Amino acid sequence: MNTEDVPILRGQAGWLAIESAYANTITGVDPDDQPTINELLKQWRRHYTRNTLRTSYYLAHYHYNGVAYSIPPAMKALAKPMIGWPNKAVRALADLSVFEGIDAPETLQTQVDDLVAANTFGVKIQQAIVSAYTHGCSFMTISGDDDDIRITPRAADWSSALWDWGNDRIGAAMTISDKDKDGYITRFDVWLPGKVYLCRRNSGTWQAERIETGFDRPTVVPIVSDQQLYRPLGSSRITRPLMALTDLGLRTLVRMEATAEFYAAPRIWFLGANKGQVSPDTWGSIVSVINGIPAGRNGEKPELRQLTQASMQPHSDMLKTVALMVSSETDIPVNDLGITMDNPASAEAMAEAERKLSRTADRQNKRFGESIKSILAMALAAQGADEADIRQLRPIWAPTKEASDAARADWYQKVASTNPAFADSDVGLSRAGLTWDEINAHRAYEKQQRTQNAIDELRAKIATAKTDTQEAAANGQQQPAAEQPQSGAA
Structure with missing residues (x-):
């Protein structure tokens, strides 16, 4: 091996x-x-x-x-x-x-x-x-x-x-x-x-x-x-193509860096001068204020030629090409790969690129959900849980697609006006943008409010009954006195 x-x-x-x-x-x-x-x-x-x-x-x-x-x-x-x-x-x-x-x-x-x-x-x-x-x-x-x-x-x-x-x-x-x-x-x-x-x-x-x-x-x-x-x-x-593209991208960056080293120093040739007339300290000659080379024995003067610097553009273009191929392989928008295109993508194009990945995530979450149900089914069966209840387990995933709060609020208002029961359900609240923890917290708050309202109603009933009892008792004390005959009556 x-x-x-x-x-x-x-x-x-x-x-x-x-x-x-x-x-x-x-x-x-x-x-x-x-x-x-x-x-x-x-x-x-x-x-x-x-x-x-x-x-x-x-x-x-x-x-x-x-x-x-x-x-x-x-x-x-x-x-x-x-x-x-x-x-x-x-x-x-x-x-x-x-x-x-x-x-x-x-x-x-x-x-x-x-x-x-x-x-x-x-x-x-x-x-x-x-x-x-x-x-x-x-x-x-x-x-x-x-x-x-x-x-x-x-x-x-x-x-x-x-x-x-x-x-x-x-x-x-x-x-x-x-x-x-x-x-x-x-x-x-x-x-x-x-x-x-x-x-x-x-x-x-x-x-x-x-x-x-x-x-x-x-x-x-x-x-x-x-x-x-x-x-x-x-x-x-x-995948194998992604690993090959990663190697290609690294080679491109390394060549770009090598080119940048040569790009940083000017490429100069002296025609008619021998090496002995040029200082061996290349960097010192470049940064020196005054430099000179004497003429030859016959009066010939060395001729200076400066070569055109290598361009970085071909390496940059190649890296963009490689990144586009990686984007095609992985469904990741090219902007997320660290590449900025000359013509930025429109909002619709970016949304479509993100939808490709979110659709894959939705499909995978369904598959992961089945695995989670199998895991918990065996764990709960080992604890003696009822098989009929186990079959009703439902994993909850956060939405894969981003939506603005305004869009969610508009959708929720329209649903609530036509189907209030669905809007108040856990599924409806999750579609409105609430996480599972927030829904549980909301249900706990509702339960607390219902309990408090029931207590308030019970207190009100007790207070009303007490008032009625007191009034009845007061009326009961006055009634016998009213029924007694007046003194001196015939």
């Missing part, structure tokens, strides 16, 4: 030694499960180099791959990654997937909220989405017991999975959980239907602890980017 593509990551915190991913015999593993574990390790070894290469582009740790004769060797040694287009391709789309919470039946809402809060699920799902866009997929594992359910995100460069084509889901998965200082794997977990093997290296041999899960499938759910029939585990946003 060729690892020359990613030597810069060797020795760093995330580096793993491929040669350590062999465990042909593991004590404590069922012999029928050993071939599956071997296949999972083989799958990880096969994809690790490419996954790590994409990580290096995302982190801007890639190498300068330039033509040897294009720039001086000294400048080539100074060339460092200065283009973050792969990172931009991932984050621009990931930032449109903002998870806000889970809408669940009233009987299950508190349990779901507690599970999400205990696992900081909003943070973990965002990490998993960024990892999925980087490598094509990431994974979320569900472990623990009824009292302590743990949902853990796993990156693809530390994991592998086998797809179950018959059931259209993961059939087996492996996640690496620890390594030593030399990058050798010391712990990994194997997730199979109904069980999990916790494998540990002990004195050069592998030993496993088996844990029963009670599920007919591995308790692992993939978070997939651009899932296709032929790629059930997705495709990375850092």
